[in-house]
Amino acid sequence: xxxxxxxxxxxxxxxxxxxxxxxxxxxxxxxxxVYNQHPEFEAARIxxxxxxxxxxxxFRVTWVDDKGIPQTNLGxxxxxxxxxxxxxxxxxxHKAVNPSMLKFLGFxxxxxxxxxxxxxxxxxxxxxxxxxGKSNGxxxxxxxxxxxxxxxxxxxxxxxxxxxxxVGGREIGFMNGMFQKLARQYHTGVLTGKGExxxxxxxxxxxxxxxxxxxxxxMLKRDGKDIKDKTVVVSxxxxxxxxxxxxxxxxxxxxxxxxxxxxxVHIPGGMTNPMIDFLLExxxxxxxIVAPFAKKFPEATFTAGKxxxxxxxxxxxPCAFQNELNGxxxxxxxxxxxxxxxxxxxxxxxxxxxxxxQKAGILFAPGKAxxxxxxxxxxxxxxxxxxxxxxxxxxxxxxLHFIMESIHEACVKFGLxxxxxxxxVKGANIAGFMKVAQAMLEQGIY
Ligand code: 2IT
Numbered sequence: 001x002x003x004x005x006x007x008x009x010x011x012x013x014x015x016x017x018x019x020x021x022x023x024x025x026x027x028x029x030x031x032x033x034v035y036n037q038h039p040e041f042e043a044a045r046i047x048x049x050x051x052x053x054x055x056x057x058x059f060r061v062t063w064v065d066d067k068g069i070p071q072t073n074l075g076x077x078x079x080x081x082x083x084x085x086x087x088x089x090x091x092x093x094h095k096a097v098n099p100s101m102l103k104f105l106g107f108x109x110x111x112x113x114x115x116x117x118x119x120x121x122x123x124x125x126x127x128x129x130x131x132x133g134k135s136n137g138x139x140x141x142x143x144x145x146x147x148x149x150x151x152x153x154x155x156x157x158x159x160x161x162x163x164x165x166x167v168g169g170r171e172i173g174f175m176n177g178m179f180q181k182l183a184r185q186y187h188t189g190v191l192t193g194k195g196e197x198x199x200x201x202x203x204x205x206x207x208x209x210x211x212x213x214x215x216x217x218x219m220l221k222r223d224g225k226d227i228k229d230k231t232v233v234v235s236x237x238x239x240x241x242x243x244x245x246x247x248x249x250x251x252x253x254x255x256x257x258x259x260x261x262x263x264x265v266h267i268p269g270g271m272t273n274p275m276i277d278f279l280l281e282x283x284x285x286x287x288x289i290v291a292p293f294a295k296k297f298p299e300a301t302f303t304a305g306k307x308x309x310x311x312x313x314x315x316x317x318p319c320a321f322q323n324e325l326n327g328x329x330x331x332x333x334x335x336x337x338x339x340x341x342x343x344x345x346x347x348x349x350x351x352x353x354x355x356x357x358q359k360a361g362i363l364f365a366p367g368k369a370x371x372x373x374x375x376x377x378x379x380x381x382x383x384x385x386x387x388x389x390x391x392x393x394x395x396x397x398x399x400l401h402f403i404m405e406s407i408h409e410a411c412v413k414f415g416l417x418x419x420x421x422x423x424x425v426k427g428a429n430i431a432g433f434m435k436v437a438q439a440m441l442e443q444g445i446y
Contacts, residue, residue: 001035001047003028010051017100019322023107023347024051030429034414038437044445046437053080053106054087056099059149061127063141075146077125077153077161080106083439085119086157088375088382090164092126093142093171102126104322105164108346109375111432112368115407118379123159125150131166132288139286143174150175151182156189156385162378163193165321168239168283169205173198189385192378201381202393203400204374209243209319210397211373211404212344213251216315218408219340219363222422227315231270233257233308236320237279237290240344240371244317245276253315259308260290266311267300275300312336318348327352334360343367354425365424368432369407376403407431 007025014020028047035041061075076099079087089109092102102124110122129142154161163172172193180186188199196202203210213227220227232248232255234241245255254270258279267275275297282290294302309316309329316338318325324345325333330353333341340363343349348367349357357364380399384390391399407428414434415427 001028001032001042003032006047006051014100014103017103019347020100020103020107022351023104026351026425027107027111027429027433030426031433034430034434040441041437044441046440049440050081050110050433050436051107053078053103054082055079056103057150057153058099061129061142061145061149063138063145065138066135073127073129073142075125075127075149076102077150077159078102078106078123079153079159080122080124081110081436082121083436083443084114085121087123087159088113088120088162088378089123089125090162090375091167091171092124092164093129093131093166094126095128095130095132097126097128101322105346108368110436111429112372113375113379114432114435115369115410115428116372116376116379116403117406118376118403120375120379123161124164125161126164126167129166131286134286136170139171140174143171144178147175147178147182151179154179154190156187156382160189160378160382161191162375163239165238169193169195169200170284189382192381194381196390199381199385201377201384201396202390203396204377204381205239206243206246207377207400208240208344208371208374209245210247211376211400212240212244212317212342212370213247214373214401214404215365215370215408216317216340216342217251218405219342219365219422219424222408222412223363228252229254230314231256231312232315232317233259233311233313234317234319234344235259235308235324236345237282238319239280239283240374241317241319242276242279242283244319244344245271245279248317249273249276256313257308257311258290258293259306259320260288262289262291263302263304264306264308264310265290265293265300265302267297269299309333313338315340315342317342317344319344320348321345322347323350325349325353327356329353330356334362339363342370344371346371358423358425361421365411366428369411369424369428372407373400373404376400
């Protein structure tokens with residue numbers, strides 16, 4: 001394969017889809033060398049096939065707002081790759097959602113899911129619906145209207161959506177209710193991230209953040225370090241940032257900064273448990289601002305317009321959105337002595353930022369490895385649903401630990417540098433790719 005030629009061809013087929021092209025370029029650059037050692041991959045044109053989604057559904061979603069006015073949004077489901085299992089991946093409700101964003105997320109999901117050790121293909125979906133400022137009733141009506149179309153294309157052995165940005169337990173509840181009504185069947189397993197009383201897995205809300213910290217612990221341990229007493233900053237205040245803050249604090253670290261679209265909150269003494277739980281209140285208020293945190297807790301100070309990356313810290317955890325940490329942010333972190341960055345959001349760092357971290361030789365790991373505990377626990381939820389039982393919290397946690405350790409080992413196996421350090425980007429990309437590519441190869445040309 002020739003990355004340049006492949007990218008030229010892809011740019012022709014998907015003009016202007018920059019996030020999707022960015023995600024593909026990163027994977028191709030990582031796997032090029034290994035791929036070229038496998039003539040059987042080239043003969044089956046695996047790479048040309050793996051970069052394209054299997055299919056995309058686009059649909060109109062019309063719902064009625066609180067003023068009685070009909071509103072129309074666009075809905076999507078990108079079924080990216082099902083070589084190793086049914087399509088699996090979240091739904092994102094955010095005003096910036098478009099086909100390029102969902103293709104990048106579906107592509108990443110394919111490799112991430114392969115890393116989890118579980119049999120799940122990759123997908124992503126969502127809508128340009130903006131939950132900011134919406135009432136509970138509006139959210140419910142939108143979710144129901146969205147499911148009115150989506151339900152035709154999903155199923156326990158076909159495609160199992162979950163949450164992502166703007167979609168949490170509340171939204172999954174509204175969608176599951178409508179799915180049952182339409183299907184006239186109680187399918188516990190058609191969505192994951194369900195409530196605990198109706199088929200959800202214990203620990204699923206925490207799993208992305210918890211898993212990320214288990215991964216960070218392994219990275220640090222391999223480097224002879226410990227997370228205890230280290231300072232951490234996070235961006236965002238959804239389930240992911242909440243789970244990451246909770247586990248980091250439990251492990252003895254101090255979470256001293258959290259940011260939102262409006263600015264950053266600095267908590268020099270570290271977050272307490274009530275502060276961590278307040279993150280969820282911020283999220284469910286649908287205001288999408290972090291400033292109220294500093295009003296509620298006088299120990300914290302809010303600075304408008306600044307990012308979490310402006311705070312001096314040991315460990316930085318992007319937990320909000322793609323490309324939220326750019327080259328300038330990376331330079332600031334490095335100047336302040338940050339020595340570990342783990343993407344908890346999907347593609348949280350720009351290529352310039354990743355390059356700067358790798359050049360500086362600090363610990364860096366990509367989202368598809370770090371945040372895979374979320375979808376892995378979704379996989380565990382699917383297994384429990386299939387078996388019609390619920391595992392206890394400690395059973396799920398044990399499995400999550402095992403999965404995160406396996407992912408770390410896979411990264412080490414494929415990402416070991418000559419100097420003994422680990423290129424986690426390369427390691428995660430090769431490990432995920434090899435599994436999906438092998439599965440595609442063995443199933444013929446289709
Ligand atoms: O990015 C992700 O891995 C998710 N949003 C979770 C997907 C899932 O199916 O649990």
